[in-house]
Amino acid sequence: MTQPQQQEQPKQKIVAMNGDEAIAYAVKQCDVDVVAAYPITPQTIIVEKFSEYVANGEVQTEYVCTESEHSAITACLAAGATGARTFTASASAGLALMHEILFVTAGARIPVVLAVANRALSSPINIHGDHSDSMAERDSGWIHIYAENAQEAYDSIIQAFKIAEDPTVSLPIFIGVDGFTISHTLERVDTLTDEVVQTFVGQRQYPTVTTHEGKTVPFKLDPANPMTMGPIALQNYYYEFKRQQEEAMKNAYKKIQQIHNEYAQISGRSYGNGLIDTYKLDDAEIAITVIGSTAGTLKDIVDQLRDEGIKAGILRIRTFRPFPAEEIQKALQNIKAVAVMDKSMSPGGLGSTLFSEIRNALYDQKQHPIIVNYIFGLGGRDSSPQDFRKIYADLCQIAKTGQAEKTITYFGLRE
Amino acid sequence: MSQEKTWKEISLAAVTSKSSVNFQTGDWKTYMPNLTCDKCTKCLTCAILCPEGAIRPNPETGQIEFNLNYCKGCGICANECPVKAINMKIPEGE
Numbered sequence A: 001m002t003q004p005q006q007q008e009q010p011k012q013k014i015v016a017m018n019g020d021e022a023i024a025y026a027v028k029q030c031d032v033d034v035v036a037a038y039p040i041t042p043q044t045i046i047v048e049k050f051s052e053y054v055a056n057g058e059v060q061t062e063y064v065c066t067e068s069e070h071s072a073i074t075a076c077l078a079a080g081a082t083g084a085r086t087f088t089a090s091a092s093a094g095l096a097l098m099h100e101i102l103f104v105t106a107g108a109r110i111p112v113v114l115a116v117a118n119r120a121l122s123s124p125i126n127i128h129g130d131h132s133d134s135m136a137e138r139d140s141g142w143i144h145i146y147a148e149n150a151q152e153a154y155d156s157i158i159q160a161f162k163i164a165e166d167p168t169v170s171l172p173i174f175i176g177v178d179g180f181t182i183s184h185t186l187e188r189v190d191t192l193t194d195e196v197v198q199t200f201v202g203q204r205q206y207p208t209v210t211t212h213e214g215k216t217v218p219f220k221l222d223p224a225n226p227m228t229m230g231p232i233a234l235q236n237y238y239y240e241f242k243r244q245q246e247e248a249m250k251n252a253y254k255k256i257q258q259i260h261n262e263y264a265q266i267s268g269r270s271y272g273n274g275l276i277d278t279y280k281l282d283d284a285e286i287a288i289t290v291i292g293s294t295a296g297t298l299k300d301i302v303d304q305l306r307d308e309g310i311k312a313g314i315l316r317i318r319t320f321r322p323f324p325a326e327e328i329q330k331a332l333q334n335i336k337a338v339a340v341m342d343k344s345m346s347p348g349g350l351g352s353t354l355f356s357e358i359r360n361a362l363y364d365q366k367q368h369p370i371i372v373n374y375i376f377g378l379g380g381r382d383s384s385p386q387d388f389r390k391i392y393a394d395l396c397q398i399a400k401t402g403q404a405e406k407t408i409t410y411f412g413l414r415e
Numbered sequence B: 001m002s003q004e005k006t007w008k009e010i011s012l013a014a015v016t017s018k019s020s021v022n023f024q025t026g027d028w029k030t031y032m033p034n035l036t037c038d039k040c041t042k043c044l045t046c047a048i049l050c051p052e053g054a055i056r057p058n059p060e061t062g063q064i065e066f067n068l069n070y071c072k073g074c075g076i077c078a079n080e081c082p083v084k085a086i087n088m089k090i091p092e093g094e
Helices: A019-029 A044-055 A069-081 A092-107 A150-164 A194-201 A238-267 A294-307 A325-332 A353-362 A385-401 B045-049 B076-080
Strands: A013-017 A034-037 A062-065 A086-090 A113-118 A143-146 A173-178 A187-191 A208-210 A216-218 A276-279 A286-290 A312-317 A319-321 A337-342 A370-375 A408-410 B032-035 B055-057 B064-066 B086-089
Touching (some): A013 A019, A019 A113, A019 A150, A019 A173, A019 A187, A034 A069, A044 A062, A062 A069, A069 A092, A086 A092, A092 A238, A113 A150, A143 A150, A143 A238, A150 A173, A150 A187, A276 A294, A286 A294, A286 A325, A286 A385, A294 A385, A312 A325, A337 A385, A370 A385, B032 B064, B045 B055, B045 B076, B076 B086
Parallel strands (some): A034 A086, A086 A113, A143 A173, A286 A337, A337 A370, A370 A408
Antiparallel strands (some): A143 A319, B032 B086, B055 B064
């Protein structure tokens, strides 16, 4: 987290919350119309806490207890189509059960906000944190943002509504937090007042569409302006609508940065440029690229290494979709060796997802680092900070010799 | 497909730009119904059973007519006709 230029900041209340509670608290402040959800570890605290707010009359939200995640996301999609601001949360098998409707929501351009407390997928069954669940939804058409800690989870949810509902974007958005590491860990969270958050997020905005009656009206179901949403589009038009989604992602690329900067002005908190967050990377020779809470642990290691005279840095990918390729190219252009840490696996693939995409982003660069993949933390397997030092030691060796012994390492695996 | 609009010209998220009244839904059928007028008794069993309402008697002659803009070529009419006056054919040249 970097401190931007301090302006006159509104007073903030410090609250001790875990990541899930911080998300529920942010949703409470965003004046959400409909929450439809089904509990699943490690997300349960989010909807449990939010249902408390509903029961206490602290929010005006319609809370829908659904019988499955497939129904939860469908209810959000439908409510969103009528113009409501909607939120849901899920993880692992729950997110997988939403799979079909995740594509529908993105294709229908309904700006649902979904918090994912990242958890492994079965089998074997496992409730602990890794990125298998949301990485499996990479191509669903949602914006993907991953937080590093509870504070960023709180901040990102507030930004998420504004990004998703921007008329030039109008796309659904995931905010990912590492299961247990963030979702269940008590942290200090600085919170803005309800008024400040509500002024920042504002009312939901709508793009305009032309209906069959030839009227140009806000994009929402309204008896005064009837329109057909979600019709069939076959060989003649399906492709054109998919291309529109790509354009919306390009717009999101700009809006994520812009809204992140506006939020920094009211909160005093920023995370790189909103797309990537770097730590001591400017003059670094070796670097680790990673998503999520692991970056926090690595910062301590980098500080130690810097004291020892080793020029180590971190590139944290905060926004995974739209993929910040240009930012990554710039950030890594002078690095000699890079390790991409993937907390998910693509069995049979050439390394895992983040590795493939980062290496792809660097392919056309005239000068690029040697790049290797470390798959780690699957099913919540813990690694100590000292373990992570080993990766930087490997990178030192690669930078020195100019070659990597192996491209893919299963880090923390008994072999 | 040159008369079709580009991705920049169409409304967001497949919001339909024209009324569904104007959509002709029978343009992808494989089989076409074919009537042998001599056999037809004008009982209208086919018209009653057509799931698309695509069979109507001509108001002047009483002879049944198929609205091919909406007929899906399902063949229920041919199957149910008590005198086998309708048969389903693949149009020539297709």
